Amino acid sequence: MSSPHAFPQIDHGLLRFLTCGSVDDGKSTLIGRLLYDTKAILADTLSAIETSSQRRGLSEMDLSLLTDGLQAEREQGITIDVAYRYFSTGTRKYIIADAPGHEQYTRNMVTAASTANLAIILVDARKGMLTQTRRHSYLAHLVGIPHLVVAVNKMDLVDHDQGVFERIRDDYLYFAARLGIGEVRFIPISALHGDNIVARGARLDWYRGPTLLEMLETAPAAHTEVAENFRFPVQYVCRPRDSANPGLHDYRGFMGRLESGEIAVGDAVQALPSGRISRVKEIQIGGLGIPSAIHEQSVALLLEDEIDISRGDLLVKPDEAPEAVKTIDACVCWLSETPLSTARTYLLRHTTRKVKAKVGRIHHRLDVNRLEREPAEQLQMNDIAHLSLKLAQPIFPDAYADNRATGAFILIDESTNDTVGAGMIATVESV
Amino acid sequence: MNRLNTRTLTHLDWLEADAIHILREVVGQCANPALLFSGGKDSVCLLRLAEKAFRPGPLPFPLLHIDTGHNYPEVIDFRDRRAAELDARLVVRSVEDSMARGSVVLKHPSESRNKHQSVTLLEAIEEFGFDACIGGARRDEEKSRAKERIMSFRDAFGGWDPKNQRPELWSLYNARVHQGENIRAFPISDWTELDVWQYIQREGLALPPIYFAHPRPVVRTKGLLRPVTPLTPALADDQVEEIRVRFRTVGDITCTAPVESEADSIDAILAETAVTTLSERGATRMDDQTSESSMEERKRAGYF
Ligand SMILES: Nc1nc2c(ncn2[C@@H]2O[C@H](COP(=O)(O)OP(=O)(O)OP(=O)(O)O)[C@@H](O)[C@H]2O)c(=O)[nH]1
Ligand SMILES: [Mg+2]
Numbered sequence: 001m002s003s004p005h006a007f008p009q010i011d012h013g014l015l016r017f018l019t020c021g022s023v024d025d026g027k028s029t030l031i032g033r034l035l036y037d038t039k040a041i042l043a044d045t046l047s048a049i050e051t052s053s054q055r056r057g058l059s060e061m062d063l064s065l066l067t068d069g070l071q072a073e074r075e076q077g078i079t080i081d082v083a084y085r086y087f088s089t090g091t092r093k094y095i096i097a098d099a100p101g102h103e104q105y106t107r108n109m110v111t112a113a114s115t116a117n118l119a120i121i122l123v124d125a126r127k128g129m130l131t132q133t134r135r136h137s138y139l140a141h142l143v144g145i146p147h148l149v150v151a152v153n154k155m156d157l158v159d160h161d162q163g164v165f166e167r168i169r170d171d172y173l174y175f176a177a178r179l180g181i182g183e184v185r186f187i188p189i190s191a192l193h194g195d196n197i198v199a200r201g202a203r204l205d206w207y208r209g210p211t212l213l214e215m216l217e218t219a220p221a222a223h224t225e226v227a228e229n230f231r232f233p234v235q236y237v238c239r240p241r242d243s244a245n246p247g248l249h250d251y252r253g254f255m256g257r258l259e260s261g262e263i264a265v266g267d268a269v270q271a272l273p274s275g276r277i278s279r280v281k282e283i284q285i286g287g288l289g290i291p292s293a294i295h296e297q298s299v300a301l302l303l304e305d306e307i308d309i310s311r312g313d314l315l316v317k318p319d320e321a322p323e324a325v326k327t328i329d330a331c332v333c334w335l336s337e338t339p340l341s342t343a344r345t346y347l348l349r350h351t352t353r354k355v356k357a358k359v360g361r362i363h364h365r366l367d368v369n370r371l372e373r374e375p376a377e378q379l380q381m382n383d384i385a386h387l388s389l390k391l392a393q394p395i396f397p398d399a400y401a402d403n404r405a406t407g408a409f410i411l412i413d414e415s416t417n418d419t420v421g422a423g424m425i426a427t428v429e430s431v
Numbered sequence: 432m433n434r435l436n437t438r439t440l441t442h443l444d445w446l447e448a449d450a451i452h453i454l455r456e457v458v459g460q461c462a463n464p465a466l467l468f469s470g471g472k473d474s475v476c477l478l479r480l481a482e483k484a485f486r487p488g489p490l491p492f493p494l495l496h497i498d499t500g501h502n503y504p505e506v507i508d509f510r511d512r513r514a515a516e517l518d519a520r521l522v523v524r525s526v527e528d529s530m531a532r533g534s535v536v537l538k539h540p541s542e543s544r545n546k547h548q549s550v551t552l553l554e555a556i557e558e559f560g561f562d563a564c565i566g567g568a569r570r571d572e573e574k575s576r577a578k579e580r581i582m583s584f585r586d587a588f589g590g591w592d593p594k595n596q597r598p599e600l601w602s603l604y605n606a607r608v609h610q611g612e613n614i615r616a617f618p619i620s621d622w623t624e625l626d627v628w629q630y631i632q633r634e635g636l637a638l639p640p641i642y643f644a645h646p647r648p649v650v651r652t653k654g655l656l657r658p659v660t661p662l663t664p665a666l667a668d669d670q671v672e673e674i675r676v677r678f679r680t681v682g683d684i685t686c687t688a689p690v691e692s693e694a695d696s697i698d699a700i701l702a703e704t705a706v707t708t709l710s711e712r713g714a715t716r717m718d719d720q721t722s723e724s725s726m727e728e729r730k731r732a733g734y735f
Pocket of ligand 2: 029
């Protein structure tokens with residue numbers, strides 16, 4: 001390579017994170033600042049932002065225009081949907097999701113949170129914790145984001161006062177303890193002026209902890225913390241039956257991604273729901289063999305025995321097989337403007353499997369402000385509730401706390417085909 | 432049951448595995464998908480990912496190219512050759528046919544046909560009944576693309592409603608549509624231009640020759656290099672220079688500019704990409720610069 005320094009020699013993989021919190025706390029500005037200070041904004045993009053800022057009569061460049069890319073967002077100065085941005089520090093690639101703060105767009109925040117491994121929760125130093133701060137914190141915790149960073153922003157507007165920072169930190173810790181959130185880190189910042197983002201700000205010299213970028217650089221990448229059990233939902237069965245190539249006549253490749261665990265040639269596997277057991281004869285990518293595969297790899301598995309397996313089936317190791325369940329208890333975020341109806345049947349998608357589902361009972365709805373459970377007959381958009389679902393056919397889940405991929409499901413309204421609910425399986429009881 | 436895993440994927444392996452997963456979901460969920468293949472670098476990567484996803488089986492979808500009739504012949508040759516090598520079914524639909532049918536009407540004969548590709552694409556979707564089109568668009572290309580879902584819903588008019596997108600959770604994609612509607616699926620959404628070049632290098636992928644430095648007559652116009660071609664001839668007071676250039680993206684001749692470059696190998700291109708100060712579209716696209724929201728407007732109207 002002609003420019004050996006330009007590319008990561010040691011590859012620490014990838015970290016996905018999101019910014020969230022209440023309206024106008026400075027999430028988009030923070031992303032803009034992070035990209036600006038890591039020199040990830042190219043000259044023409046920067047000059048387009050400058051021109052747009054001027055056109056809007058702003059005296060300074062508005063870095064939030066970097067992610068607020070839709071016309072409607074720029075008109076109103078708010079974020080409506082998630083924007084994805086990328087940067088790389090030479091050792092690690094980052095995928096950033098900038099989530100909207102408005103309550104109306106909570107479902108877009110959930111979209112961003114579901115794939116993130118770290119959340120930066122912004123709090124406006126002048127305002128302290130607001131309902132949306134609590135809601136987003138709760139959601140971040142609920143979807144199992146392992147690393148939370150609370151960034152107290154706009155420190156410039158409170159004279160960089162350490163007392164303000166500490167009061168917000170204490171409020172947050174009290175709230176986090178009630179939710180059962182374990183590890184949280186705190187940092188005072190000014191997204192507008194760039195203090196403690198990439199460089200330290202002289203005005204916040206009382207803060208001795210790492211900068212925000214240092215926190216990102218040292219957070220473990222997603223795929224280093226995963227469940228051990230091998231889970232392989234089958235996406236597609238490859239049967240070439242190519243008359244020109246008789247060697248492929250009996251080829252049957254079960255294609256999918258390892259949602260967790262590892263697999264090697266020779267390992268015993270069990271197919272669910274059939275329960276049939278076989279051994280891995282070959283593992284392939286693009287038709288070429290590899291000896292073993294790990295979590296997050298997309299491969300094709302060839303088995304020693306001819307067993308009937310199709311899309312929606314799950315391959316596991318025989319001694320780690322999950323139970324078949326037809327009733328699940330789950331936490332559901334309702335995402336649709338049409339309320340959840342206990343009379344309706346929804347389509348539930350769990351891994352590659354889809355089954356019909358009906359709500360059995362809504363146990364309770366959560367009031368995110370008071371962190372209290374309240375009875376509910378119905379769910380409105382953005383409600384979070386604990387409920388039970390009855391399924392027409394069994395699924396083979398893990399509890400969400402054990403496995404984010406095999407503990408999650410979505411609900412689809414078949415009349416509109418919209419995704420209306422996001423579910424996380426609480427406990428698994430067998431049929 | 433959680434533990435620290437010591438074996439992990441590099442970022443490129445992760446991106447590849449993720450894209451393969453998305454491709455297989457499209458095929459698992461949709462009855463009649465097509466893969467948009469232009470011969471450009473992003474769709475070259477897509478095609479390689481499709482091979483990795485489905486080999487030794489046949490590609491479970493046809494390749495579709497919407498041809499403005501204003502493409503570089505080297506790219507069209509490459510497109511046809513790749514499709515033949517892969518034994519893939521290639522469907523080409525052209526904007527000129529839409530013009531002949533009267534569904535595309537140019538404001539004036541020299542108007543760029545680029546945005547009119549949407550009409551031809553929607554006609555092809557209807558003609559073949561495609562319920563999903565797999566495209567090589569990337570979120571890092573442009574600010575409205577940065578907002579797009581991996582599986583993005585289009586209504587019966589091909590329209591995108593960016594204010595009301597389907598929630599998309601985990602990797603539980605929802606590609607369900609009613610008759611006449613369609614999904615645009617973007618497996619390399621999270622790839623950057625540098626990722627694409629690193630992947631091309633790692634996989635040793637062939638590209639149309641105009642991606643590499645070559646001499647070409649150009650006119651410097653508004654910070655871009657306008658290529659001088661029979662379609663885009665030099666005007667009376669243009670100063671034509673012949674310099675060494677390469678294309679960072681290959682699109683319609685009338686709206687795609689090359690960049691000045693000596694990079695004649697993938698290694699050299701990678702080195703330039705890592706230190707460039709101009710974005711891919713900023714350095715090359717004349718159509719994005721007409722207004723702040725040109726891409727969003729095109730996408731609302733059914734563009735890729
Ligand atoms: N003084 C000061 N202003 C800030 C700071 N960070 C952001 N702002 C301003 O706060 C306003 C809102 O910033 P945004 O970045 O758009 O807020 P947001 O959190 O992304 O808003 P939504 O996405 O709509 O919820 C803008 O006017 C910013 O310039 C800061 O550190 N100090
Ligand atoms: Mg914002």
